[in-house]
Amino acid sequence: MSLISVIQQIASGFGATLLIFFCTLLFSMPLGVLVALGRMSKFKPLSLLIQGIISVLRGTPLMLQLIVVFYGPYYAFGIKLSTNWRLYATLIGFSINYAAYFAEIFRAGIQSIPVGQTEAATVLGYTKVQTFLKIIFPQMIKRTIPPVTNEVITLVKDTSLSFVLAYQEMFTYAKQVSAAMSSLMPLFVAGVFYYIFNLVVTIVMDRIEKALSYYN
């Protein structure tokens, strides 16, 4: 089996990896903002509840969370699982886990904006929502791009964890090709795929960071 066909086989799983990657970002980032706001809420029970949830999501392995999301409905409620649940459970597991991390990053960003700005906005007659959307949020985005990039790069590699639910993404394919060939070479090919993917992610995030630093 030639190197080219190995690359083809592994590439056939790349779409699934991309699907997990982009859907997770799409869901977890907005969710992260909401969770961050809830975490900072003056309403104590909400804030405590969210602190607890974040603590569990960050304190247990993502692999375990995926298993819980996938098999949970059957073992907890006796619901018979359908075939497409494999994908959905993967996406839900990744999204809530990454939302917990993003929430803490966004909270740091929001809290780093001087209180004086909020006070000035209040004096100028901005409502709370307006103050957040027009003043705090845009600055928060700019400031949190480096740590968000960190998480995004980690996510690229974490997608391979979905093997635990046997969702057929790139690394699962690499392992299968590896077994069929009785050789480890396909795993290194997969490594090159991840590296190039992350190179692209880094360049894109760098561009976004530059584009947003229009005051400097």
Next chain:
Amino acid sequence: MMKKLAAMLLTGVMAVSLAACGGSTAASTSSNDSAAEEEVQEEPAEEADAAEAEADAATAEANDDTTFVVGFDAEYPPYGYLDEATGDYTGFDLELAQELCNRRGWTLVKQPINWDNKDAEIDSGTIDCIWNGMTYTGREADYTWSDPYVNNSIVMAVLADSDIQTLADLAGKVVITQTESSAQTALESEELADLTATFADLQKNPSYNTCFTDMQAGAVDAIAVDIGVAQYQMRNNPDKFRILEEPIAAEQYAIAFKLGNETLRDQVQETYDEMLADGTVMKIAENYADDNLPDMLITEK
């Protein structure tokens, strides 16, 4: 300024996610093809909204009574593995399942599973059966079983130039096997307790393929493995490995269904018996003659 920023961000996100959808459309469809619908629904790569189309198709399949979802470990040649040439899942057991589905007018879905989670998979209904060199011996009460169809033996594989010749030579050596495999069950059983006690260590790895790499690298001395898997490795790595003459255990393979699912078991058994009687099973086994399957096949009740 805020609007500009928002517009820019949104555009960025949308461009990226659209690109992603485009990319994943083709790729995930093709992966789905190979994973599940191979030979059954050879639709040309749909350009439509990939994820949704795929999901809908999957729902339809899962809810359909005529769909037969076979769970298998895709890293388990020659019983179930990824065919290098075509990118489809194949193997002795999957070919049997395909023929069985053709006869019954069922749609075969080949669902690769994580072997560690096979019980959860079958209990929760994500798969209808495990048909993948699944050892019946010793697990009789855990599943509803078909009749055994293959005689398997568990052997010790060592490096070709190793000084290990007999089971007695394994004393003080490091042995590895696949996690949750029948080889592990056998080694941990009472019958083999004396043998296992002589090992320096019994290690487990989720993949037999990694076990063989470990041994080549010198990290372990011997592998307890199903004979079919060992022979497949020996063909792909000529002159690297050797099998000890004396097997450590003899056992049988059968098809596993969820405990109590006798209706489906009886249907499968009926058609399998027909296939066995008219020689089709043997014909499929001949495709795997290199792996000795014709000899291992159980041809009589």
